Amino acid sequence: MATERSLLLIADIGGYTNYMSTHRMSLAHAEVNTSRLLERVIDAAPEFDLIEIEGDAAFLSRPAGRMSDDAAVSSTLAVATAMHRAFHIERQYVAKNLCPCKGCAAADNLKLKFVAHIGDVATQTIRQQRKLVGIDVILVHRMLKNAVEIPEYVLLSEELHRLRGDALPVAGQEVLQEVEGIGPTRAYFVDVADLPNSVPPLAAPSVLARLGGTLSVAGAGMPYMLGLRRRRVAG
Numbered sequence: 001m002a003t004e005r006s007l008l009l010i011a012d013i014g015g016y017t018n019y020m021s022t023h024r025m026s027l028a029h030a031e032v033n034t035s036r037l038l039e040r041v042i043d044a045a046p047e048f049d050l051i052e053i054e055g056d057a058a059f060l061s062r063p064a065g066r067m068s069d070d071a072a073v074s075s076t077l078a079v080a081t082a083m084h085r086a087f088h089i090e091r092q093y094v095a096k097n098l099c100p101c102k103g104c105a106a107a108d109n110l111k112l113k114f115v116a117h118i119g120d121v122a123t124q125t126i127r128q129q130r131k132l133v134g135i136d137v138i139l140v141h142r143m144l145k146n147a148v149e150i151p152e153y154v155l156l157s158e159e160l161h162r163l164r165g166d167a168l169p170v171a172g173q174e175v176l177q178e179v180e181g182i183g184p185t186r187a188y189f190v191d192v193a194d195l196p197n198s199v200p201p202l203a204a205p206s207v208l209a210r211l212g213g214t215l216s217v218a219g220a221g222m223p224y225m226l227g228l229r230r231r232r233v234a235g
């Protein structure tokens with residue numbers, strides 16, 4: 001199977017907790033809000049291909065075979081910054097809608113974090129659905145389970161961090177991780193807030209916009225409330 005050197009990036013929303021699963025409307029609205037946020041996040045990364053939506057996370061990739069070393073790092077950080085910004089703009093709209101349910105109220109505290117790696121991946125296409133396979137795909141997913149203690153960060157694998165040159169604006173902090181099936185692995189994280197242009201702009205949506213947001217959430221939540229669809233239980 002042919003492989004291609006690729007940047008692998010996962011953007012993962014954090015902050016929704018399991019207690020919401022006790023309330024059907026909260027759960028429905030959390031689901032709607034998550035998809036709405038992920039759509040904005042993905043839209044902010046046009047140069048990356050969306051491989052898969054995985055619960056509250058989006059898995060993306062970009063061919064990197066012809067990319068210079070520091071371009072691999074700088075494009076990862078630039079796209080993470082753009083996605084983070086898009087996420088928080090949309091999150092503010094979600095949080096300011098007038099729905100009192102926990103799924104909407106909790107949106108105020110949602111966070112976005114990233115893990116990124118570079119490696120050789122093979123592509124499988126089954127019924128027009130593109131899938132990436134290989135040890136590097138496994139590694140980037142296992143990087144989500146890490147010891148980083150800040151809520152919003154970009155965690156670079158050692159392979160990607162090694163290419164940084166001058167592309168990393170702040171020093172990455174090292175974390176060691178025992179990756180299941182792979183062994184001890186080193187990675188480096190930077191706080192998203194330390195990246196240039198990362199401050200989420202403060203918007204004050206009008207009452208009309210807030211009302212519109214509330215109605216669209218209520219409408220989109222309908223199939224869930226009627227019991228026609230079920231939210232996947234988040235792991």
Ligand SMILES: [Zn+2]
Pocket residue numbers: 025026029099100101102103104105217
């Ligand atoms: Zn709600």
